[in-house]
Amino acid sequence: MPFRNTIREQKHFDRELRSAVNAMIEDFNASRVFLVDESIVIIWNVFFAGTGAFKSDEGILEILIEFSDDLPNTLSSDIFRKELDILRGSDEPVFDRPLISALYPQEKRIAIQSSGHLLDRYQTYAIRIESRFNYARNLFHAIAPKTGSRVLDVGTGAGFLAYLLRVNGCDMVSFDIPDTPKIFDASCELLNVDKRCFRIEKQQALMDFGEKFDSIACGMLQFDGHSESKGEWGVADWQYFLNDVYENQLREHGCLLLGFSPRIGFSVGKPNEQRSAALRRIFEPYIVSDSKIDGELVRLAHSDLKRIF
Numbered sequence: 347m348p349f350r351n352t353i354r355e356q357k358h359f360d361r362e363l364r365s366a367v368n369a370m371i372e373d374f375n376a377s378r379v380f381l382v383d384e385s386i387v388i389i390w391n392v393f394f395a396g397t398g399a400f401k402s403d404e405g406i407l408e409i410l411i412e413f414s415d416d417l418p419n420t421l422s423s424d425i426f427r428k429e430l431d432i433l434r435g436s437d438e439p440v441f442d443r444p445l446i447s448a449l450y451p452q453e454k455r456i457a458i459q460s461s462g463h464l465l466d467r468y469q470t471y472a473i474r475i476e477s478r479f480n481y482a483r484n485l486f487h488a489i490a491p492k493t494g495s496r497v498l499d500v501g502t503g504a505g506f507l508a509y510l511l512r513v514n515g516c517d518m519v520s521f522d523i524p525d526t527p528k529i530f531d532a533s534c535e536l537l538n539v540d541k542r543c544f545r546i547e548k549q550q551a552l553m554d555f556g557e558k559f560d561s562i563a564c565g566m567l568q569f570d571g572h573s574e575s576k577g578e579w580g581v582a583d584w585q586y587f588l589n590d591v592y593e594n595q596l597r598e599h600g601c602l603l604l605g606f607s608p609r610i611g612f613s614v615g616k617p618n619e620q621r622s623a624a625l626r627r628i629f630e631p632y633i634v635s636d637s638k639i640d641g642e643l644v645r646l647a648h649s650d651l652k653r654i655f
């Protein structure tokens with residue numbers, strides 16, 4: 347049974363939540379993300395879902411919005427924004443406020459953190475979870491998808507971006523090559539990411555996904571063979587790929603995001619490992635300068651794709 351919140355409780359939550367968030371910002375790690383996410387869920391479900399907010403709750407709603415956006419759990423922050431609008435009189439009152447859920451359900455958090463055989467199985471996953479999750483989180487923010495957008499996650503790996511897209515209400519499709527490391531399969535399974543098997547090949551069209559996409563994201567992409575010693579894509583290969591995306595995969599208002607890793611970008615990483623000068627000339631104008639993504643992020647609108655090839 348929900349009960350009415352009091353000023354004293356709000357102050358408590360504000361303080362607890364802020365210290366959890368500050369700890370998360372200072373040292374980003376998965377268990378801190380879980381903690382903040384879980385605290386937000388508890389505060390909303392217990393204190394707001396049943397009764398709605400009261401005038402004195404504006405501050406805490408603003409905090410919940412800020413932190414949920416940061417996680418990112420934009421489905422929750424949209425609910426909090428609506429509540430704030432109601433409170434400020436710019437939206438109609440609602441009587442059925444939804445319960446929200448955590449990004450990581452409890453049993454999954456326990457599975458990741460527990461010892462025993464799972465620790466062996468998920469050791470790599472657990473160790474690298476922070477940096478991979480952080481990357482996916484920043485890529486999610488760079489895409490900034492609306493609820494219901496159709497998004498393709500290319501080379502999903504551990505499945506974090508696909509997962510964030512799904513839990514934030516996107517119509518998500520992801521794929522990876524058939525022989526990814528087992529740890530990626532286990533992670534996708536744990537996160538309920540439905541990934542398809544497909545390998546991008548030089549000068550061959552992508553598979554038919556049925557419908558076009560609002561966004562296509564290629565985080566830390568490897569499909570251009572750059573990390574392998576042979577078969578690196580040249581300009582003609584990239585042009586084939588971009589043309590295929592333009593013609594067959596991307597909606598007219600959509601955009602393609604290409605994430606190049608810090609090690610092998612255009613102007614980052616060791617000079618002898620960087621992508622060629624010809625490719626740099628093509629992509630450099632489209633590098634997002636204020637991106638929080640490690641490495642270089644290239645954003646191409648549908649019309650940019652046409653301009654390039």
Ligand SMILES: C[S@@+](CC[C@H](N)C(=O)[O-])C[C@H]1O[C@@H](n2cnc3c(N)ncnc32)[C@H](O)[C@@H]1O
Binds near residue numbers: 502
């Ligand atoms: C560095 S991981 C990045 C994973 C994830 N996108 C991320 O941002 O954390 C690169 C991913 O690309 C996938 N990949 C490599 N070559 C590919 C190809 N030819 N077609 C599709 N995916 C490929 C790998 O299996 C791997 O999962």
